[in-house]
Amino acid sequence: MAGHGARGRSGGRPTLEEVAARAGVGRGTVSRVINGSPRVSDATRAAVEAAVAELGYVPNTAARALAANRTDAIALVVPEPETRFFAEPYFSDMLRGVGAELADTEMQLLLIFAGSDRERQRLAQYLAAHRVDGVLLVSVHADDPLPDLLAQLEIPAVISGPRSAAEALTSVDSDNYGGARSAVEHLLAGGRRTVAHITGRLDVYGAQRRVDGYRDALRGAGRGADELLVEPGDFTEEGGRRAMARLLERRPGLDAVFAASDVTAAGARQVLREAGRRIPEDVALVGYDDSAIARHMDPPLTSVRQPIQEMGREMIGLLLAEIADRRPAPSRDVGRRHAVLPTELVVRTSS
Amino acid sequence: MAGHGARGRSGGRPTLEEVAARAGVGRGTVSRVINGSPRVSDATRAAVEAAVAELGYVPNTAARALAANRTDAIALVVPEPETRFFAEPYFSDMLRGVGAELADTEMQLLLIFAGSDRERQRLAQYLAAHRVDGVLLVSVHADDPLPDLLAQLEIPAVISGPRSAAEALTSVDSDNYGGARSAVEHLLAGGRRTVAHITGRLDVYGAQRRVDGYRDALRGAGRGADELLVEPGDFTEEGGRRAMARLLERRPGLDAVFAASDVTAAGARQVLREAGRRIPEDVALVGYDDSAIARHMDPPLTSVRQPIQEMGREMIGLLLAEIADRRPAPSRDVGRRHAVLPTELVVRTSS
DNA sequence: ATCACTCGTGGGAGCGCTCCCACGGTACCT
């Protein structure tokens, strides 16, 4: 039964027309069946579906894209390379969420790198040419022009890690504030009195929110804010080392540190060890991200886990909704949405 | 000067025809210029290029794909999810290499997940429909039918981590044999006498090659193979723990362990510590992958680094060559190529 | 019976490009 339709020069793939002939209907009708239009009688639909199955028909994406002026593709823009995005476990987890959510659709996922200038230029062309129906943006810097370009071109887009509280794009984020807060509250509940914080890069909105969470947790426990306990870091290990050294100098009596990333915590741990502080006996340590480093650190590091896979799913969900909303009536604007997903404190022996 | 060509229903993108009109030439000529055909006079080419620039013309991929019966897209098939591929640093590094090499081309990268059955089915349809010009396959299992499907459909494909010495697909691999060998030779050179090996999953070709390298290094040093020093693992931490426990039982006098992955080494390290063995004083430890875990382990882990980014580049290079070779004359077969890239031993304090 | 609608259907037009054939012009041979 197989092997039919092996004619034509295009490699033998059956076309709509061939399916129509086989089913004894017109081209338009087959198109309607393929696209799930309700305006087809049950008998006809069955006949067409049989023909599709027999011929092994698969629609030609290029032809569809050309005729319908849509691409059924979305782009995941990776700002490359030393951004946190590529760090474990962020990338793979998010991709897993994205993939899972995409599996139910006809959409295909394009990976686009936007690191170098040449790549960014190519990306702009891509977008200008409307070669994708929507865009997923991850961990862009506060001053990145990309989001504004997207807004201007009116291309549906969802950003992970909004750039500010007033993010213009639909966004998905984890609860940085709540995560930080729960980490600090956990330290206080464990009897710690002097909790320091090594921040992330403060031009990243999420890092600011973590500082907010840290402050409010202390305030909530009736402790005033000791600004000398807050030391800026940059998410890196070296930054963690530097910050920890300064903190020890300024506040040698501290008994807990909340670091804005696991890598930062690893740096801090090293300096603490060298200073003869035991973890967790003398100083409790909490990180952020729940990465492999946290699990394998000695002692294993308490850390705030972000539901990254869920974030990936959520991003796709919001993006598809936005694309669908834009299709029939470009004017009807659904208003930006901002999803914030809860974090989870994974307690290990470092605290 | 901008803003021309804002007619037609397709959103105002200029078309070939409009560029042709602007440049005062025919459609075919513009096409030739766009595609870099030599059969165009310099004057005409300059005129067309000017028109292209003025109008901001970008070719419509869908139309091109439809007319030329090619897609200018390649797929990266991710077998998901618990495969080693998704582990750090494999995925991101490879992607970086792939992205870098792709930046010079017009090719776009499609990410396709082939974890669930539904996803695999969709992938098969994809391939059957020739929706991509080529396929990148990473870390497939020995019994995966995918490579054979690709060969049968005659779709250009490159696999990373060949499934056997007789891999039918063009492949790129790192030198697992040499990497293992150098690790063991390093241990021997450090004066270690009894070197154990915790293997990876032995249905993975690369893991077998590492065992070979381990054996030959010992043999080369005039030591016979003590099979009781080889314990099968599975690349996981738990596997590392189990294997290490058994090794200690059988050969309590061992003074070095070569583990087939950093994660495995982490598991082994834990058991060694609990058994009161100091690293590296009593037992030297070497891992494989040079992942974040290796850098952050206590003590930092000596590990074999694979040039994963290079492998990504190499894969794209081979794939593009294969695609190009197939374009004009489908018959001319270039013969499978197998690239093997050198590894590098990163010595840290664990050995 | 007539009209007005609706429903399911067929097929023309056209999306923007590449491929290829045909054409006039120039250069070089005989």
Next chain:
DNA sequence: AGGTACCGTGGGAGCGCTCCCACGAGTGAT
């Protein structure tokens, strides 16, 4: 001078699909 070759060029045909208009048949109100 005529012939042959090739070069640069224009434009028709067609890739496989969606969109939409038109058409016949059925349905219910008048």
